[in-house]
Amino acid sequence: MKVQEKKSTRVTKGNTTIWRILCEVTWSLTRIRDSYLVTWYWKVKQRRGAKKAIVALARKLLVIIYNMLKNGTDYDEKVFSEVQKKREIIRVNRIISEAKKLCLEVIRPQPA
Numbered sequence: 270m271k272v273q274e275k276k277s278t279r280v281t282k283g284n285t286t287i288w289r290i291l292c293e294v295t296w297s298l299t300r301i302r303d304s305y306l307v308t309w310y311w312k313v314k315q316r317r318g319a320k321k322a323i324v325a326l327a328r329k330l331l332v333i334i335y336n337m338l339k340n341g342t343d344y345d346e347k348v349f350s351e352v353q354k355k356r357e358i359i360r361v362n363r364i365i366s367e368a369k370k371l372c373l374e375v376i377r378p379q380p381a
Contacts, residue, residue: 280324291327298326305349306330 280288299310306326314322337344365375 288327291331292323295323295326295330298330299323305346305353 295310298304298306301307306329309329310322310326313325317325333344336342361378365377368375
């Protein structure tokens with residue numbers, strides 16, 4: 270069994286003014302309903318707490334902004350829903366393969 274190393278949750282050195290602005294932006298982002306980033310925030314908040322979730326979301330937002338500037342693209346919420354659908358398909362396939370390993374007969378659901 271492979272032992273999983275604990276990742277560091279420390280914030281590295283950086284521009285404190287930018288971090289403060291990003292944290293303020295993320296606090297305001299948490300007030301939006303039906304957004305991928307907000308649902309991600311709530312998942313992290315349940316495990317780690319509100320303030321750590323805000324810092325994590327600020328970092329995620331910084332990565333999104335960097336990639337938007339680097340690639341010259343606009344923010345599109347649809348990309349996250351496509352990724353979520355792909356992950357759901359992978360999850361269903363994994364569950365089906367686990368059931369087959371247990372010698373269970375699986376009937377694949379029909380897509381709606």
